[in-house]
Amino acid sequence: MIKVQVDLRRSYDVMIGQGLLEALGEKVRTLLPDAEKAVLVTDDNVAALYQDIALQSLHHERFETKTFSIAPGEMSKNSDQYISLLNALAKEKVTRTDVIIALGGGVVGDLAGFAAATYLRGIAYIQVPTTLLAMVDSSVGGKTAIDLPSGKNLAGAFYQPHLVLCDIAALHTLPEHVLNEGYAEIIKYGMLSSRDILEQLLQPSSKVDIASLIADCVTIKRDIVREDELDTGKRQLLNLGHTIGHAIERLSGYGISHGFAISIGMAIMTRAAVIKAACPPECLEVLSRLLAHYKLPDRTEFSAEALFSAALNDKKRAGSMITDVIPVALGETRLKKMPIESLQGWIETGWLS
Numbered sequence: 001m002i003k004v005q006v007d008l009r010r011s012y013d014v015m016i017g018q019g020l021l022e023a024l025g026e027k028v029r030t031l032l033p034d035a036e037k038a039v040l041v042t043d044d045n046v047a048a049l050y051q052d053i054a055l056q057s058l059h060h061e062r063f064e065t066k067t068f069s070i071a072p073g074e075m076s077k078n079s080d081q082y083i084s085l086l087n088a089l090a091k092e093k094v095t096r097t098d099v100i101i102a103l104g105g106g107v108v109g110d111l112a113g114f115a116a117a118t119y120l121r122g123i124a125y126i127q128v129p130t131t132l133l134a135m136v137d138s139s140v141g142g143k144t145a146i147d148l149p150s151g152k153n154l155a156g157a158f159y160q161p162h163l164v165l166c167d168i169a170a171l172h173t174l175p176e177h178v179l180n181e182g183y184a185e186i187i188k189y190g191m192l193s194s195r196d197i198l199e200q201l202l203q204p205s206s207k208v209d210i211a212s213l214i215a216d217c218v219t220i221k222r223d224i225v226r227e228d229e230l231d232t233g234k235r236q237l238l239n240l241g242h243t244i245g246h247a248i249e250r251l252s253g254y255g256i257s258h259g260f261a262i263s264i265g266m267a268i269m270t271r272a273a274v275i276k277a278a279c280p281p282e283c284l285e286v287l288s289r290l291l292a293h294y295k296l297p298d299r300t301e302f303s304a305e306a307l308f309s310a311a312l313n314d315k316k317r318a319g320s321m322i323t324d325v326i327p328v329a330l331g332e333t334r335l336k337k338m339p340i341e342s343l344q345g346w347i348e349t350g351w352l353s
């Protein structure tokens with residue numbers, strides 16, 4: 001088992017290995033000896049596979065359990081589900097010494113985390129990500145949120161979990177396209193700051209040590225978030241491809257998933273960066289090879305104009321300015337604060353080329 005310690009306003013471990021789901025009860029009991037109730041938040045697909053294992057492990061440690069399961073998919077990350085979850089917590093008389101456990105992908109983690117951040121002004125929560133994307137990104141760093149009709153993640157809180165348990169056995173049951181969404185985020189980490197990750201990804205998949213790759217990504221994220229927990233500066237680097245990606249997700253009514261949308265976003269920004277001579281063509285060559293290797297898209301049918309218009313609601317916008325992430329070399333990116341109209345130029349350039 002690999003352990004990465006994340007030391008922020010709250011310090012916690014990210015544990016990565018096999019069999020951690022079976023050890024859930026024991027790990028939670030060690031952290032929270034006085035907790036009586038554990039509320040498992042999950043989705044219907046994940047529940048069918050892993051709910052029984054999780055509950056058995058929690059019962060073994062004398063937790064009284066309650067399950068709240070949502071329909072899978074981004075459409076469930078909404079204010080109705082959030083209020084239903086808060087009401088369920090209140091109805092079960094969950095107290096401040098109890099715990100919420102998010103068992104699932106990014107949607108479950110974001111929703112459960114936001115409920116944990118706000119119910120009784122904050123109770124403990126544990127992330128048990130079951131997708132690769134959630135293991136390498138959304139379960140770590142304390143961003144919790146729901147979507148509003150005008151955009152993704154527009155209501156939320158920074159609220160760190162007490163523990164993150166990544167059981168890599170869960171990756172075996174993921175459909176290929178869901179697994180590949182996780183690789184999109186791993187490619188992002190490589191493009192951001194690690195040639196080593198890019199090289200590992202170019203190897204045949206049988207040679208990739210997924211646990212250490214996850215640990216590498218979590219360590220990069222930990223180091224960035226440590227410098228900027230509240231996302232006012234350096235943390236925005238983690239948004240490579242995300243301004244366009246979130247626009248694509250929203251324009252598609254969340255029919256195009258996050259990993260696919262950010263792949264297109266990274267490709268558009270990298271193509272534009274090459275044309276504007278902000279980065280060498282090598283960046284685009286490697287990115288294109290990796291996206292093709294993991295069957296990830298690099299183009300969209302939404303027009304550049306539609307993408308720009310949807311991006312205007314992005315939460316990274318500050319008045320008439322927006323900060324976006326630009327690749328500058330292989331494994332290196334910079335933040336670029338630009339007038340919102342310049343973003344239109346970047347999108348058009350990357351879309352057309």
Ligand code: GLY
Pocket residue numbers: 137138140141143231235238239
């Ligand atoms: N997923 C980007 C961040 O956590 O800041």
